[in-house]
Amino acid sequence: MQNHSGHDQTNHSGHGGAQPGGLSVSENGYTLELDSTIVTAGVQPVSFRVIGPDGQAVTEFTPEHEKELHFIAVRRDTAGFQHVHPVRDEKGTWSVELALEPGDWRIFADVHPAGHDGTVTLGADLAVAGPYDPRPLPEATGTAQIGEYTVALDGELVPGEARKLTLTVSRNDRPVTDLQPYLAAYGHLVALRVGDLGYLHVHPEGEPGDGTTAPGPEIAFVATAPSAGTYRLYLDFQHQDVVRTAEFTVRTTSTTRQSDAASQVAAEHRGHQHHHHGGHAHH
Template sequence: MRNHSGHDQAHHGAHGGARPGGLSVSEDGYTLELDATILTAGVQPVSFRVIGPDGQAATEFIPEHEKELHFIAVRRDTAGFQHVHPVRDEKGTWSTELALEPGDWRFFADIHPAGHDGTLTLGIDVAVAGPYDPRPLPEPTGIARIGAYTVALDGELVPGEASALTLTVSRNGSPVTDLQPYLAAYGHLVALRVGDLGYLHVHPEGEPGDGTTAPGPEIAFMAVAPSAGTYRLYLDFQHDDVVRTAEFTVRTTPTAPEHGGHHHGHQAPPAHHAHH
């Protein structure tokens, strides 16, 4: 397991307890500022800045998973998920393109500003004009199908506890054993809490080239659900030079009762898994 992943998990655990990221447009003096928060449908240019504590656009970031900034877009009904990597100019303006359908959207910027202790996820609401037909939340299932690919999810989300999630990729019924590295891992997993789209930081177990992590068919992650509820999981993986996204709906399972049958699921998770 990557050392900094443990550090990140400890940091996020200490950063407001179980509170997920992305619920605020501004945090620790950093603010996400879009050039436009009303957009039209279709493939659209999007530009924005991260305003730092000094009131200027930030231009120095520490790369996380090979990128200075990860930009996530999802409609409020959890449809339309996109994970893109904008390009920044020297003045601090980021630019990218998104494929947008009408509706209310949430955009996230996942960053590690230079000089800041750890990563931040800032979130902002965006309206896309046009007739909006919300989609019902897909039912929980452990299988996602994307064309010829099938991804199976094994593991459970437990409120307040780190839990292992394993995703197994197959194509046409055969295990995929030659996944390509994507963002310094064989997969990148984003989890969002249904209802407020709270953004969970999920860390891969191992990395390509570490001598122990195989290129499939299994991709392992550690995740912490901050609360009971329903979550949407989005796995990006790369195979045959194409990045594909597998989507899952997951409901949390309660922690096991301890002595005398009392539930302790509401208590803070033990700190022993945090690295210092």
């Protein structure tokens, strides 16, 4: 997911940083094994293991962002996002409760097994029984409202290019300048590709206390879109001891398309000047 603090950021899931993770239940010899792949709706216990190359449940992990494992659940229509932190027993079985509405869900386990050269993001399907009412994809507005809080997104996702994304948090139209650290940063950002829920590797700029970042209102990240398309962004931030999640729909932009558009505008402007007296100006 997010790998910094001196770790090599090109080693995520065994790919280059632009490649999405979580598309496979098994990768680099590690497999996500859910105890049950069909559950009923409601608040449900979910248990699972990460099976290692030796066929045994992994019991030793290198913590990333203060946790041995980050567990993400989201319905296939991108609704119901939850970022939770399960508890592991000594045998390597993790357990946690999820609030699940009917539908097809995708489960992600983001881990750094001890001895492995980086993080691995594994994904598995979870079916929740009941009548499924899929929600349409929210519009790309650039702002998210969570109760009294507004989060504004500035920046673009460009295929194959690392770009800075800045999220600005305000409460009742006033900048929030006392965000609390959450998972070794002032915010935690998950990005998923719409269509297959490919999991992007996003990392924050700076860490609390390192002198390079402030507790709001801005939280900065660097993200690379693996392809053109539409993405869903989920920002977890903590204020006054409560973690909230802001959600965004983002469509990639192309630097080539932008420059082409600028050239087209310039050409039309020149055409307008040249042809104005000829009576066929371009509109």
